[in-house]
Amino acid sequence: MAEQLVLRTAVGKHDHVKPLKDGRVRSSRVRLSFEEYEPLPKAFRTMVRGGDLDLAEMAIVTHLLAHHYGKPITGLAVPLWSRLPHTNLVCPSASPVLTPRDLEHTRVGVRAYAQTSGVWVRGILQHEYGVDLESITWVTMEDAHLSEYEDPAITVRNQSEMALRPMMMAGELSAIMGEREVDPSGIRPVVPDAEKAAQDWIASTGVVPINHVLTIRTALVEQHPWLMGELMELFDEARHVAEADGAAPPPAYGLEANRRSLQLAFTYSAEQRITPRIYDVNELYPSI
Numbered sequence: 001m002a003e004q005l006v007l008r009t010a011v012g013k014h015d016h017v018k019p020l021k022d023g024r025v026r027s028s029r030v031r032l033s034f035e036e037y038e039p040l041p042k043a044f045r046t047m048v049r050g051g052d053l054d055l056a057e058m059a060i061v062t063h064l065l066a067h068h069y070g071k072p073i074t075g076l077a078v079p080l081w082s083r084l085p086h087t088n089l090v091c092p093s094a095s096p097v098l099t100p101r102d103l104e105h106t107r108v109g110v111r112a113y114a115q116t117s118g119v120w121v122r123g124i125l126q127h128e129y130g131v132d133l134e135s136i137t138w139v140t141m142e143d144a145h146l147s148e149y150e151d152p153a154i155t156v157r158n159q160s161e162m163a164l165r166p167m168m169m170a171g172e173l174s175a176i177m178g179e180r181e182v183d184p185s186g187i188r189p190v191v192p193d194a195e196k197a198a199q200d201w202i203a204s205t206g207v208v209p210i211n212h213v214l215t216i217r218t219a220l221v222e223q224h225p226w227l228m229g230e231l232m233e234l235f236d237e238a239r240h241v242a243e244a245d246g247a248a249p250p251p252a253y254g255l256e257a258n259r260r261s262l263q264l265a266f267t268y269s270a271e272q273r274i275t276p277r278i279y280d281v282n283e284l285y286p287s288i
Contacts, residue, residue, distance in 0.1 A: 004031045005224060007054040010043035012212070014080055015247035019238040027234050030227065045145045047073060047215060055231070057081070058215040059116040060265055061274060065146040066215075067284050068275050074221050075285040076214040076228060077258045078235045079251040085120035085209055086198035090187040091175040092168060100129035100190055106174035107137045109164040113151045114144040114274050116211045116265070117178040123268030128201065129191070133272065139173060152273045208251045210261045221286075232288050255285050 009032040011017050019025040021034055032055065037043040040057065047056040048066040057080050058066075058073075066073055091097045097106075103125070110118040118138075125131035138155045141164060151157075160167070164176045165183075175190050191197050202208055214235070220227060236253055243249050251258065262281045270278040 004029060005220075005227070006031050006033050007216075007220070008033050008035060008052055009055040010035050010037050010040075010046070010053055011055075011057040011080060011214075012040045014250070016239040016242045016250050017080065017235070018247075019241040020234065024241055025234060025238045027230055029230055030234070032234075041145070048145050049147070053217075054220060055214065055216045057212050059145075059212055060210060060262060061114055061116040061119050061269055062145045063213070063215055063284060064266060064269055064275060064279060065114060065144060065149055067279065069146055069148045071146075072218040073215045074218045074228075076216060076231060076288065077255040077262070077285050078214045078232065078253050079208075079210045079212070079258060080214065081212040082208060082210045082251060083117065083120075084195070084198035085117070085124045086191045086201065087189050087194040088117055088179070088182070089121045089125075089175055089177045089190045090168075090179075090182065091190050093186055093188050095174065095188075097174055097190055099192065100125050100131050103174055103190065104132055104135040107139050107156075107172065109139045109141075109158075109167060109173040109176040111141050111164070111178045112144055113138055113140050113155045114146075114149060115178050119265060119268050119272060119274065120209050120211075121177045122272055123264070124191075124201070126271070139167075149274075205260075205264075207261045207264055208258075210251060210258060210265070213258075213262075228286060228288050255281070255287055 007030060020032055043056050044058050044062045047053045047058060048062060048071050063075055097103060122133055126133050134154055139158055140155050141158050167173050168176045239250060259281055266279050269275050
């Protein structure tokens with residue numbers, strides 16, 4: 001019997017991957033050796049900067065930038081985490097910001113300009129609400145995961161000791177986005193009736209906005225042509241086991257099911273000067 005291929009793996013604490021982590025779902029050909037990162041984006045940075053990971057959850061815009069700069073990683077269209085951009089942009093409850101266009105000529109905070117959540121939010125602001133993104137000063141807390149990337153001139157780095165939420169509540173920012181866990185106290189979405197607006201947008205476009213998928217070191221894909229299919233089967237089996245236990249189903253797995261979402265995020269990224277051109281999904285994700 002051939003020896004198992006061991007992959008150093010980092011994925012988040014999602015219900016639909018628990019059966020892989022606790023050993024209920026296994027493969028005779030590959031073993032996932034899980035490593036925990038807190039917070040999870042540290043794993044993204046490790047993966048794209050050539051650290052000790054073979055398989056990792058990855059924000060899709062970070063993967064896009066990694067591809068642009070020639071990093072040897074390949075995508076697997078297994079959506080691991082997503083969020084609704086309409087609900088993720090928030091302002092203080094008593095804010096004079098009543099519509100998205102009220103953000104023009106103000107300062108809006110985001111962890112990093114190339115953060116996937118920010119790309120989705122800005123794309124929605126521009127295309128659904130007519131917001132002039134160039135009129136906003138985007139206040140960032142840190143650089144992109146790719147050291148080669150430079151933020152555009154419409155950004156400014158926060159130089160204070162304050163975090164995004166306190167800065168907003170102190171009146172230094174009109175709104176913020178990209179918080180992983182959004183505490184609803186004292187705030188509200190900038191988009192009116194945001195949950196309904198998001199669901200209506202999904203229904204009309206057929207796009208479920210995806211934030212994180214899987215990435216694997218390209219050398220492993222080249223060395224083991226069977227590996228991508230095996231991983232897809234493993235993660236698909238894990239989601240079915242989790243759903244049978246009552247877990248909320250994630251978006252469908254596979255490239256075709258997620259093509260429109262990934263392509264739209266890549267289009268938004270080019271429009272927002274994260275990449276110099278619109279990359280085609282097929283350049284980053286082999287068909288499985």
